[in-house]
Amino acid sequence: xxxxxxxxxxxxxxxxxxxxxxxxxxxxxxxxxxxxxxxxxxxxxxxxxxxxxxxxxxxxxxxxxxxxxxxxxxxxxxxxxxxxxxxxxxxxxxxxxxxxxxxxxxxxxxxxxxxxxxxxxxxxxxxxxxxxxxxxxxxxxxxxxxxxxxxxxxxxxxxxxxxxxxxxxxxxxxxxxxxxxxxxxxxxxxxxxxxxxxxxxxxxxxxxxxxxxxxxxxxxxxxxxxxxxxxxxxxxxxxxxxxxxxxxxxxxxxxxxxx
Numbered sequence: 290x291x292x293x294x295x296x297x298x299x300x301x302x303x304x305x306x307x308x309x310x311x312x313x314x315x316x317x318x319x320x321x322x323x324x325x326x327x328x329x330x331x332x333x334x335x336x337x338x339x340x341x342x343x344x345x346x347x348x349x350x351x352x353x354x355x356x357x358x359x360x361x362x363x364x365x366x367x368x369x370x371x372x373x374x375x376x377x378x379x380x381x382x383x384x385x386x387x388x389x390x391x392x393x394x395x396x397x398x399x400x401x402x403x404x405x406x407x408x409x410x411x412x413x414x415x416x417x418x419x420x421x422x423x424x425x426x427x428x429x430x431x432x433x434x435x436x437x438x439x440x441x442x443x444x445x446x447x448x449x450x451x452x453x454x455x456x457x458x459x460x461x462x463x464x465x466x467x468x469x470x471x472x473x474x475x476x477x478x479x480x481x482x483x484x485x486x487x488x489x490x491x492x493x494x495x496x497x498x499x500x501x502x503x504x505x506x507x508x509x510x511x512x513x514x515x516x517x518x519x520x521x522x523x524x525x526x527x528x529x530x531x532x533x534x535x536x537x538x539x540x541x542x543x544x545x546x547x548x
Contacts, residue, residue, distance in 0.1 A: 293508045295320065296328055296337075297477035300507065303338060303347040310344035337475070337507060365395075366545075367498040367522040372396040374520050374543035375460055375496055381406045383457045386486055389413035389441030389479070390462035392496040400426065410454060412442050412482060429454070433482065443478040451489035459490035461511070465504035466497055468532050471513045473506035483510035492517045499523035513538065 298318055302309050311322050311329070318325070329345050332338050338345045372395035379385065379400075387393040389412045397419040400407070406425040411417050417430040431450065433442030461483065463472035472495060474480050487493055493516050503526045518539040525533070530540055 290318065290320065292328065293477050293480075295325075296332055296507060299325075299328060299332065299345070300337065300475070303345065308341070308344065308346040312343070314344075332507075364498045364500060364522075368392045368395045368496075369399075370522055370543045370545050371496050371498060371520050372399045374541060375494060376400060376403065378458065378494065378518075379403075379405060379407065384408040384410065384455060386456045386459035386461075386490055387411040387413060387416050388459070388461040388483060388486065389416065390496070392462040392498070393460055394419065396460055396496070410451075410456060412486070414441065431482070434478070441479065443476060443482050448482065448485040451485050454489065456486075456490040458492045458494055459486055460494050460496055461486070462496045463501060463510070464506035466495065466501050466519075467503055467505055468513055468529060470505050471509050471515065472511040473509045475507045477508050480508045480510045487511045487515060494518045494520065497521045502526055502529070 295318055299309070299314060302314065302317065311325050314325050315322050329338065329340055333340045333345070338347060368391060371392060375396050376399045385407060387397060387409060393411070393413060394416050397409075397416045400409070401419055401423055404425070408427045408429065409420055410429045410431065412431045412433065414430070414435070417428050420426050420428050429450070431442055435442055461472065464475050465473045474483065487510060493511060495516050495518070497519055499522055502521070502523075513533070514536050516538050518541065519533065520541045520543055522543050524542070525540065533540055
């Protein structure tokens with residue numbers, strides 16, 4: 290079993306029980322306690338849990354971040370500003386991808402009121418519902434498993450259709466972004482679908498409010514070199530912009546005064 294799979298099981302156990310011991314995990318996952326100590330240390334460094342004597346406990350913030358309703362309300366103004374900037378990239382006839390993030394949902398709300406002809410492929414149930422009445426937008430909802438506590442589908446069931454569709458631009462957000470790790474999220478299953486979405490898309494645009502910057506989450510779904518553009522609401526951490534330029538990543542700062 291690979292480390293990301295082990296760590297997803299650990300997160301699942303913590304979500305259910307709030308607290309686990311290394312001995313319990315060792316019996317459940319069938320790996321050594323030494324391996325699990327390494328996993329727990331790495332996950333604590335990433336802010337996913339808190340180490341305790343002989344085990345770990347759930348970090349309340351991590352639990353909240355997995356709730357879509359909580360994430361949707363967080364930094365709503367910034368996400369709306371970023372979404373309006375992102376909409377300027379679009380033109381009639383394009384086929385775009387929207388992930389199931391709350392920021393992509395804000396973009397869907399902008400598109401809902403725009404006179405534009407698009408095909409929108411999405412893994413977000415709320416995003417699909419937001420756009421389905423638009424007279425000139427065709428919505429394709431990817432198939433998959435409905436994620437508990439969320440309004441998204443995950444898994445590889447929807448990946449097969451992606452090989453049959455030409456995606457001009459993928460708009461995606463993430464739980465975190467760093468130069469070294471790229472775009473990261475907290476669900477391994479959602480990460481696997483997002484990897485397929487990235488591969489199927491000609492251009493990747495990351496929609497990242499300032500709270501996502503210089504933050505690592507569970508697993509990476511896109512390297513920094515795979516990203517074509519980042520739209521954010523605030524200044525980059527020191528040194529980020531120069532490194533991104535070297536990697537041919539364009540950076541746009543969304544300002545409400547310029548929209």
